[in-house]
Amino acid sequence: MLKKERHAFIIKQINLHNKVLSADLATALNVSEDTIRRDLMELDDSRQIVKVHGGALSKSFHYPFQHTDIYAVDAKKAIARKAIGLIKSGMMVLTGGGTTVLEMMQALPQNLAVTVFTISPLVALQLADHPLVTVILIGGEFSKDSQVCVGSQVVNYLHEIKFDICFLGTNGISIADGVTDSDLNIVHLKKAMINASNRLVIMCISEKLNSVQRMNVCPLAKVDYLITDLDPDNQVLDDYREKGIQLY
Amino acid sequence: MLKKERHAFIIKQINLHNKVLSADLATALNVSEDTIRRDLMELDDSRQIVKVHGGALSKSFHYPFQHTDIYAVDAKKAIARKAIGLIKSGMMVLTGGGTTVLEMMQALPQNLAVTVFTISPLVALQLADHPLVTVILIGGEFSKDSQVCVGSQVVNYLHEIKFDICFLGTNGISIADGVTDSDLNIVHLKKAMINASNRLVIMCISEKLNSVQRMNVCPLAKVDYLITDLDPDNQVLDDYREKGIQLY
DNA sequence: TATTACTATGCGGTTTTATGCAGGATTCAC
DNA sequence: GTGAATCCTGCATAAAACCGCATAGTAATA
Missing domain, CATH: 3.40.50.10470 (Translation initiation factor eif-2b; domain 2)
Structure with a gap:
């Protein structure tokens, strides 16, 4: 499986469930957790997800409300x-x-x-x-x-x-x-x-x-x-x- | 086999499976991987596919994921x-x-x-x-x-x-x-x-x-x-x- | 047909990338 | 606190990509 495919899969999972666990992805995709961790890193770097300890979270879920203008x-x-x-x-x-x-x-x-x-x-x-x-x-x-x-x-x-x-x-x-x-x-x-x-x-x-x-x-x-x-x-x-x- | 034929074959495969691996194509078409790589390069340059490490993906594969704000x-x-x-x-x-x-x-x-x-x-x-x-x-x-x-x-x-x-x-x-x-x-x-x-x-x-x-x-x-x-x-x-x- | 110019392909060697693994550090959950 | 899970770092390896070059093929033309 190509890296991009994994990335696509991960993003889909995150959009579906709002979060993913590295361990789950590793078994689901049949790769080592290190690889998943690196994948999540890259997706985080490209601002597509939010990496956290143990997995990652959906970005849209995390910041749905834009901060409105504040006086002074x-x-x-x-x-x-x-x-x-x-x-x-x-x-x-x-x-x-x-x-x-x-x-x-x-x-x-x-x-x-x-x-x-x-x-x-x-x-x-x-x-x-x-x-x-x-x-x-x-x-x-x-x-x-x-x-x-x-x-x-x-x-x-x-x-x-x-x-x-x-x-x-x-x-x-x-x-x-x-x-x-x-x-x-x-x-x-x-x-x-x-x-x-x-x-x-x-x-x-x-x-x-x-x-x-x-x-x-x-x-x-x-x-x-x-x-x-x-x-x-x-x-x-x-x-x-x-x-x-x-x-x- | 002509280059054009290979290209057609590759495009067909990608439309069929959304992805191809360089190694697979090399054996299937009985040419060296370098040739395949060059083929994929050209198809990527002409925006027909998306080349990635190890092969290539359908264009639709790469694209839609930037746009998902809230999924579904x-x-x-x-x-x-x-x-x-x-x-x-x-x-x-x-x-x-x-x-x-x-x-x-x-x-x-x-x-x-x-x-x-x-x-x-x-x-x-x-x-x-x-x-x-x-x-x-x-x-x-x-x-x-x-x-x-x-x-x-x-x-x-x-x-x-x-x-x-x-x-x-x-x-x-x-x-x-x-x-x-x-x-x-x-x-x-x-x-x-x-x-x-x-x-x-x-x-x-x-x-x-x-x-x-x-x-x-x-x-x-x-x-x-x-x-x-x-x-x-x-x-x-x-x-x-x-x-x-x-x-x- | 022979010559020339150009493209396409393959090959060897090198560099880069992807991945897994071992260990030690860190963090988490209870 | 303590044990387990997770993370990080460095390393090893294999696959893939890259580079330069030789050569085979192709086409146009004299």
């Missing part, structure tokens, strides 16, 4: 870069949804071994191709607006675990009212997430600083770190620094 | 259309992951008000812009291979609820072995999902019919409906019909 990407990327510095290997990390968190997870170094709990399916999918991260998706009613899981199920779940650190984006933060949000479900959720974590990181693009939403999430006293796209010494942040919040 | 989309769309007919407003629906389910959810009529429980973040996101559907994402460890939530958390959750109908894609179904799959986690999961539902719908593109995977999910007796892209009267399905499975 550069600012969020800057925030993401700083936020990653707070994560150490072995941590139990809790994250909300939001594009800033998404940016952060995309930029997560490949050698970081952490367990990420998240209420956001997008975050889970984003982390799917990270080699060392274990992802636990916290289930519940899926909120169409905010694209995260909400509701009592999530809140109850959060009562049972204690996390090292929690990363949240926010819609409003101000000296007077602390962290605020506009969606009741999200507020419940964030309160539970904050209570479940030893440390709280709020990520906020400078545009949203000092804005107030309808409902209270938590006072500034509970915020351990505030990460913005500004220089941490920027005087806009002076008031927050005085409150004892670590700025990045 | 049309078949899956056909299945999705039929599957939707089984859903009525007010139902509690349980779904697995997989591209067929995804197609189905994409095609879900806007006036259908159902509650969809799913282990697939992709399904949840797909349903996010549906006006009437309530989505419950069942949380757990996120499997990077299969892009769904797996593990004991999910299985436990499924023990507590009874669903009206469960839609599953499958990697293998056959008369002898019933529904089969290749991933242990997925097998556990599917078993729990099947037990949690009053009715089970298996969706399977015809190419996968009568294929067997490593591990058993459930016997055919548990399958209430089998939906394929074939006409339900197709004789390929006769055996399944005799087992008392409803075909669509």
Whole structure:
């Protein structure tokens, strides 16, 4: 059998079953696993499949949703870069949804071994191709607006675990009212997430600083770190620094 | 024998078998392999065949594989259309992951008000812009291979609820072995999902019919409906019909 | 017919490719 | 952790491809 034929067969199998195991292919095609491994390598190199330990996965299955445009990407990327510095290997990390968190997870170094709990399916999918991260998706009613899981199920779940650190984006933060949000479900959720974590990181693009939403999430006293796209010494942040919040 | 005759012979062989080996041709035509190689070169240069190491392939063989984004989309769309007919407003629906389910959810009529429980973040996101559907994402460890939530958390959750109908894609179904799959986690999961539902719908593109995977999910007796892209009267399905499975 | 010019073919030697195998390292799953 | 599966690296080998060259065949023409 010619190599190209094997390749065609492999691709067909992957399209059929979304994944293949090297061992299966080796017996099916009656060649050594080394050969299969080399085949998968080549198909991976030519971007036709995604090679993983033990076999390969369909590419189309892996990335069906194209990432839509994100507002203020550069600012969020800057925030993401700083936020990653707070994560150490072995941590139990809790994250909300939001594009800033998404940016952060995309930029997560490949050698970081952490367990990420998240209420956001997008975050889970984003982390799917990270080699060392274990992802636990916290289930519940899926909120169409905010694209995260909400509701009592999530809140109850959060009562049972204690996390090292929690990363949240926010819609409003101000000296007077602390962290605020506009969606009741999200507020419940964030309160539970904050209570479940030893440390709280709020990520906020400078545009949203000092804005107030309808409902209270938590006072500034509970915020351990505030990460913005500004220089941490920027005087806009002076008031927050005085409150004892670590700025990045 | 003239060169032209050889070329004609080679083309004929390739049309017949989709491939030829240089060595075979050399003995069949009683010329040296070098000559054959030169012949194949010329035919390749004139775009009549595709030369590869060891022989040559039909042109159609090489081409179509760049273009497959999602495999067998049309078949899956056909299945999705039929599957939707089984859903009525007010139902509690349980779904697995997989591209067929995804197609189905994409095609879900806007006036259908159902509650969809799913282990697939992709399904949840797909349903996010549906006006009437309530989505419950069942949380757990996120499997990077299969892009769904797996593990004991999910299985436990499924023990507590009874669903009206469960839609599953499958990697293998056959008369002898019933529904089969290749991933242990997925097998556990599917078993729990099947037990949690009053009715089970298996969706399977015809190419996968009568294929067997490593591990058993459930016997055919548990399958209430089998939906394929074939006409339900197709004789390929006769055996399944005799087992008392409803075909669509 | 003989000459010439050109193409096609085969052959020997070399290089490249494909594949399998052994071992040790790595990773995974329980 | 620990054992099993998987992967990587280097190596060996055989098949295939390549290269240059000699020669056989072909065709056109004087």
